[in-house]
Amino acid sequence: MPAQIGRGRRPRRSASMRCHGRTSRPWTRWGRIRRGWCLGGSVNVREDLKSVSIRYNPAPISWVGLLYAMAEHELYEPVQNFVNLRFAPSVHPKYGFQYSIVEVTAKAGIYGEGQWTRPDLSLVTLWRNKYAPTLHLDLYGFEVKALGSASLLAVHEALAQGRLLHYSYLALHVDKENPLNSKIRESCRSHGVGLITFSNPRNPDCYNILESAQRGRPSLNAIDEFIESRFAESTRRKIEQLIRTGAYFDEESSSS
Amino acid sequence: MKKVAVANLKGGVGKSTSTLFLSECISLYHKKRVLVIDLDPQSNSSLMFLSRSGVNEAEACEKTFFHFLSSYDSGAGQTLSKFIKVNASDLFEIRRLGENARLDLLPSAPKMWIYETEFDRSCYKADLEPADRLSAFLENKLIQLKEAYDVVIFDCPPGFSTLTRTGIRLADVIVSPTIPDEVSVRSLADFTEIGMRQILRLEAKTKHCVIVSLMQKNSTTRIMLNRLREKYTLIEPPIGYSIDIIRALERIRQNSMRKFNEKYRAKGATVRRLAAHVHDFVFA
Secondary structure, three states: OOOOOOOOOOOOOOOHHHHHHHHHHHHHHHHOEEEEOOOEEEEEHHHHHHHHHHHOOOOOOOHHHOOOOOOOOHHHHHHHHHHHHHHHHOOOOOOOOEEEEEEOOOOOOOOOOOOOOOOOOEEEEEOOOOOOOEEEEEEEEEEOOOOOOOOOOHHHHHHHHHHHEEEEEEEEOOOOOOOOOOHHHHHHHHHEEEEEEEEEOHHHHHEEEEEOOOOOOOOOOHHHHHHHHHHHHHHHHHHHHHHHHOOOOOOOOOOO | EEEEEEEEEOOOOOOOHHHHHHHHHHHOOOOOEEEEEEEEOHHHHHHHHHHHHHHHHHHOOOOOOHHHHHHHHHOOOOOOHOOEEEOOOOOHHHHHHHHHHHEEEOOOOOOOHHHHHHHHHHHHOOOOHHHHHHHHHHHHHHHHHOOOOOOEEEEEEOOOOOOHHHHHOOOOEEEEEOOOHHHHHHHHHHHHHHHHHHOOOOOOOOOOEEEEOOOOOOOOHHHHHHHHHHOEEEEEOEOOHHHHHHHHOOOOOOOOOHHHHHHHHHHHHHHHHHHHHHHHHHHH
């Protein structure tokens, strides 16, 4: 995690903002850390690490790449389409059932509940197999980065979000002409963060899953909290209803 | 993205049947990414693609055209992709083609009968044309998927309801399946003259063709076919009514799969030839 502040004291994840400030203030005064901002909230970054993650030289963007350039919030919808049409069906059990829903969660959740806790998009899948009919629930998070804003810091952001999710992915808009910085891919692989790249956001067939995310082990309370605070009420009601029925439907008559 | 409406005034002329084999052949033999939007509340094409249990599942998961329209009312601004059932066809070959060809479906639900009536009422109260509102909304959502699909096929309900008018308004090409008998030909004439020209005032850029997808041979068939050839762009060969076609329309289980030749049997070659001509007409 980039939020590591050196050898000594390190703010615990559950510490309140006041406590966190008291711990980090001396380090800021001594010039060891600086406050950085991103969509998910603020974070203290070790200066030497920051020079690696933020000031690394990004690949130049070609004219072709610029044609597809979009702001990060504009990317949410096309990435959502990719998740609905390609990603969610790819994790569908062959014979069983799956209910999946993806929502924009970049601004959802309780303010001040922690740093980097808001993935841009979240996918919840409720699934069961045909002959091993236990219901499972998986949470996927997608941290979306616009063209030219890929950095190691983004990998760490996705990694941090992984503590609340089963699978954490980084979705990068990349230039078709210029290859992705290998450090980012290596970092994703070593941390178990999934990596998805795309050159044309609007075309779901242009997306490549370069690295698959490793399954995390969030606490059951964290899963409940995540769904309760980030997903729409209608989605939560639907999930509850499916859990109650065991996601079984009457073959003959309409079930809804 | 090309938009095709399969529409006719008369019911039982093979609109859903044509939607099924046209979408499957265009996807499989012309390597196109096809989205079928079932606008018909009878859900016939949804049942043909997904089976009864598949439609039940789609309804339970709130992934139907009805739920998409409900999101319009609630102003939730949901993306269309959320309601699409991916890999709807039971053909092995389409799955095997991977990302080169796809066949997805936005299923229908019988609840759309009720929704349509309510929607019409609210529009007329506000002095608005319901088909205009609905087509503008759907077009706006389809733009998001412009690069995800090559062809969108609307399976329109019979008659000239709001849903049919919406499909026709959005389409670049209208395909009208018909049966070569006196009643169906007269109904087709009403559809083109009154419906398309007088009510919708469609411009000349909207292409229209006629196909014969359920033909029973009798003494008048040849005369009627000649009449259709004279009056419309008739795309041939006609498909004869047979037990093979009836079998092809039935998907017994949601996960059952079969090959193209197993599905269409003796009619496979004719179906493929007709779909190829329709494909050329659409992309000409």
